[in-house]
Amino acid sequence: MNDYMEAAEAHVLHTYNRFPIVLEKGDGVYLYDTDGKKYLDFAAGIAVFGLGYHYPGYDEALKEQIDKVIHTSNLFYHVPLADAAGKLAKASRMSKVFFTNSGTEAIEGAIKAARKYAYLKDGSTDHEIVSMNHSFHGRSVGALSVTGNFHYQEAFRPLMGGVKFADFNDLDSVKAQVNEKTCAVILETVQGEGGIYPAEKSFLEGVKALCEEKDILLILDEIQCGMGRTGSMFAWQEYGVEPDIMTCAKALGCGIPVGAFVLNEKTAAASLVPGDHGTTYGGNPLACAAVSAVLDIFEKAGIQEHVKALTPYLEERLDALVEKYDCLSVRRGKGFMQGLVVTGRSVGEVVNQSLENGLMVISAGSDVLRLVPPLVIEKEHIDEMIEKLEKSLA
Numbered sequence: 001m002n003d004y005m006e007a008a009e010a011h012v013l014h015t016y017n018r019f020p021i022v023l024e025k026g027d028g029v030y031l032y033d034t035d036g037k038k039y040l041d042f043a044a045g046i047a048v049f050g051l052g053y054h055y056p057g058y059d060e061a062l063k064e065q066i067d068k069v070i071h072t073s074n075l076f077y078h079v080p081l082a083d084a085a086g087k088l089a090k091a092s093r094m095s096k097v098f099f100t101n102s103g104t105e106a107i108e109g110a111i112k113a114a115r116k117y118a119y120l121k122d123g124s125t126d127h128e129i130v131s132m133n134h135s136f137h138g139r140s141v142g143a144l145s146v147t148g149n150f151h152y153q154e155a156f157r158p159l160m161g162g163v164k165f166a167d168f169n170d171l172d173s174v175k176a177q178v179n180e181k182t183c184a185v186i187l188e189t190v191q192g193e194g195g196i197y198p199a200e201k202s203f204l205e206g207v208k209a210l211c212e213e214k215d216i217l218l219i220l221d222e223i224q225c226g227m228g229r230t231g232s233m234f235a236w237q238e239y240g241v242e243p244d245i246m247t248c249a250k251a252l253g254c255g256i257p258v259g260a261f262v263l264n265e266k267t268a269a270a271s272l273v274p275g276d277h278g279t280t281y282g283g284n285p286l287a288c289a290a291v292s293a294v295l296d297i298f299e300k301a302g303i304q305e306h307v308k309a310l311t312p313y314l315e316e317r318l319d320a321l322v323e324k325y326d327c328l329s330v331r332r333g334k335g336f337m338q339g340l341v342v343t344g345r346s347v348g349e350v351v352n353q354s355l356e357n358g359l360m361v362i363s364a365g366s367d368v369l370r371l372v373p374p375l376v377i378e379k380e381h382i383d384e385m386i387e388k389l390e391k392s393l394a
């Protein structure tokens with residue numbers, strides 16, 4: 001593996017401190033490195049591989065599309081586009097979809113749609129967006145501007161103007177940032193990178209009411225918490241709070257790079273029009289075939305129901321760990337998006353030890369062990385994870 005790592009470091013720009021593992025293939029909920037070592041995957045490529053590796057029907061759907069055409073540009077219609085958009089609109093019960101290649105691009109589109117909506121209302125161009133502290137929305141300049149992490153932003157200023165930050169789960173702090181120039185409030189329904197913080201129901205309801213009262217758009221970032229991860233197709237569906245714009249990516253294609261921003265009818269009818277936004281690759285036939293296959297499989301296999309059914313067991317086993325180990329202080333999360341707060345030792349150390357023991361986990365924030373397994377794990381995989389994690393903690 002050292003040779004591969006050296007070869008990569010020779011020419012890959014060093015923006016990641018990668019784990020010293022060279023991955024070769026996946027099978028079900030396991031990954032294998034080039035030495036043949038097996039890892040139980042509770043990271044899923046950062047909440048991407050909702051269906052694990054080589055889920056029946058998924059590869060076949062992609063291969064079938066490869067044999068037809070993988071790219072057309074957005075100057076033409078193609079069949080997978082119609083399929084994927086229709087299925088995503090149905091799953092979200094929202095109106096119009098714009099496909100992107102990534103999460104950060106979905107956020108860019110959401111920002112532009114919100115600004116255009118406000119521009120069409122009052123003709124002015126000094127609108128503001130309220131975002132949350134400790135949020136994460138991506139690394140491009142627009143998405144970075146609404147990411148509530150000073151450390152990520154510092155060297156790249158000046159960023160996009162007109163962004164204000166409030167505290168997550170603190171309605172008064174949101175109200176304090178809203179004024180007549182505010183065009184949108186953006187938040188993750190469950191904060192991911194910031195440390196796995198689910199929104200409180202009263203907070204989300206309060207933000208929604210505030211937005212409705214002032215005709216401000218509510219943008220919910222479901223890039224990590226969406227696509228069945230919390231036990232509903234989209235996390236907001238459990239709260240009964242509908243966004244005006246939703247962003248998704250990560251598990252949307254379950255491994256094929258694809259994201260989307262999805263608009264409700266009100267926003268779609270009065271925002272972006274031809275000429276306002278575009279992408280060469282976004283929503284190409286291969287990406288849309290993936291989205292289409294994923295949404296079919298979710299429905300047929302009852303993926304959300306599976307997550308819902310198994311969540312109490314996962315939470316019970318994790319709670320028992322928190323009880324047992326002094327270095328674990330709190331469990332937070334929803335469904336298969338769980339975080340354990342590590343105290344008195346570094347999360348990195350626990351992650352490294354877990355890798356050593358054949359368990360793939362990642363961190364979130366500065367002190368949270370993040371568990372975002374494929375949504376198709378079974379009880380036995382939870383048991384195996386607990387066993388390996390206990391060994392690592394010990």
Ligand SMILES: *Cc1c(COP(=O)(O)O)cnc(C)c1O
Nearest residue numbers: 102103104136137138192223224
């Ligand atoms: C990962 C993530 C993004 C950025 O997605 P990329 O595909 O990495 O650009 C944005 N928002 C949230 C909540 C995420 O978890």
